[in-house]
Amino acid sequence: MGKIKVKDFNLAHTLECGQIFRINRVNSWYFVNAQDKFFKIKQIRNEIEFHGVDKDFVVHFFSLNENLPEILKEINKDKYIEKSIGKYRGLRLIKQEPWECLISFICSSASNIPRIKSKLKALSESFGKKITLDGVRDYTFPLPGKMNDYEKILDAKTGFRARYILEANNTVDIKHLNSLRTQPYNLAKNELKKISGVGDKVADCILLFSLGFNQAFPVDTWIKKTMQLLYFDNNNVSNDRIRTFGLDYFGTYAGYAQQYLFMYSRNDLGTSDRLMMWKNGTLEV
Numbered sequence: 277m278g279k280i281k282v283k284d285f286n287l288a289h290t291l292e293c294g295q296i297f298r299i300n301r302v303n304s305w306y307f308v309n310a311q312d313k314f315f316k317i318k319q320i321r322n323e324i325e326f327h328g329v330d331k332d333f334v335v336h337f338f339s340l341n342e343n344l345p346e347i348l349k350e351i352n353k354d355k356y357i358e359k360s361i362g363k364y365r366g367l368r369l370i371k372q373e374p375w376e377c378l379i380s381f382i383c384s385s386a387s388n389i390p391r392i393k394s395k396l397k398a399l400s401e402s403f404g405k406k407i408t409l410d411g412v413r414d415y416t417f418p419l420p421g422k423m424n425d426y427e428k429i430l431d432a433k434t435g436f437r438a439r440y441i442l443e444a445n446n447t448v449d450i451k452h453l454n455s456l457r458t459q460p461y462n463l464a465k466n467e468l469k470k471i472s473g474v475g476d477k478v479a480d481c482i483l484l485f486s487l488g489f490n491q492a493f494p495v496d497t498w499i500k501k502t503m504q505l506l507y508f509d510n511n512n513v514s515n516d517r518i519r520t521f522g523l524d525y526f527g528t529y530a531g532y533a534q535q536y537l538f539m540y541s542r543n544d545l546g547t548s549d550r551l552m553m554w555k556n557g558t559l560e561v
Contacts, residue, residue: 277325277326277327278325278326278327278329278330278331278334279323279324279325279326280323280324280326280331280334280335280340281322281323282319282322282323282324282340283322284344284345284365284366285319285324285338285340285344285366285368286319286364286365286366286367287306287317287318287319287324287338288319289364289366289367289539290338290366290367290368290370291306291308291370293364293367293535293538293539294389294538295369295370295372295481295484295485295535296308296310296370296372296380296485297380297389297392297393297396298310298376298380298393298396298397298400298414298417300412302316302412304318305317305318306318307409307412307414309400309414309415309416309417310337310372310373310376311372311373311375311376311416311417311419312407312416312417313328313329313333314328314407314408314409314414314416315327315328315329315333315409316328316409316410316412317334327409327410328409336371337370337371337372338368338370338371339368339369339370339371340368342368344366344368347490347529347532348361348365348532350526350527350528350529351526351527351529351530351532351533351536353525353526353533356506356537357526357533357536357537359540360536360537360539360540360541361536363539363540364536364539364540367532367535367536367539369484369485369490369531369532369535370485371485371486371488372485372486373417373486374450374453374454374456374482374486374487375417375419375420375448375450375453376417377481377482377485377486378444378448378453378468378471378474378478378482378486379396379399379417379441379444380392380396381474381477381478381481381482382437382440382441382444382473382474382478383395383396383434383437383441384478384481385437385473385478391433394433395432395433395434395437396417397415398431398432398433399417399418399423399429399432399434399441400414400415400416400417400418401415402423402425402428402429402431402432403418403422403423403425403428404416404417404418404422419450420444420445420446420448420449420450421445421446422445423441423442423445424442424445424446426438426439426442429441429442437473439472440471440472440473440474441473443471443472443473444471444472444473447471448471452467453487456468456483456487457487457488461483461489461491461492464483464487464489465479465480465483465492468482468483476495476515476516476519477494477495477496477515480492480493480494480495480519480531481494484531484534489531490528490529490530490531490532491523491527491528491529491530491531492530492531493518493519493522493523493526493530493531493533493534494531494534495515495518495519495522498538498541498542499518499534499537499538500515500518502537502538502541503518503521503522503537504518506537507521507525508521522534
């Protein structure tokens, strides 16, 4: 069992903000799947305790070596992001494996978190290997080449995404995915978009949550609604314009700003009416 003293880290915010899906809460512990890793972790005030992986993995996976106060200072541009940071301070970006991240966000298209989790669980049960930790059983995430049965992929309730998953299984090379870390943002994004089922939003999620591109600014339906209201006078603008604005306005760590705005607007506001009241200064949360 390992322990680390931490500063500026909130485990719950980090795991529950929609950047990773194969997690389960068992009493005070989070059981986390990360491709072939299976570990449990909990936080008590400024200490995290973990079992199943080593300290170096935990530090890297949860970006604990990044200077979060400096990052938050850089993105804290206005009252909206300031409110979001105040509520969810300690949220960090996870550095997960790009292959599992790729399939996870292909599964995210036109879906929600419970359904994404269900799809990934079924795929892992069908194609992964059993793994057990402290009496809790789960499955590793299948590597490329292992998800080779189209009917079983469909049985995971993947729907129209099944053909994208099968094609990725047959064509994606992990070494090539990892090589994108050293490429410029636009080049890496264009490479990802060559994969069937990967558009701008999915590519930006992969770049942000697994490949270390902290400037990536994924635009989904909720972020689009929030950004249009807060920064574009509630005018309908393109996803490209929102993405470009996010990167230009928040800078190198725009992806952190996206996550904090997403968490606050989705969890604490939840409706367009409450968003508008927040915008107008008539709602205190």
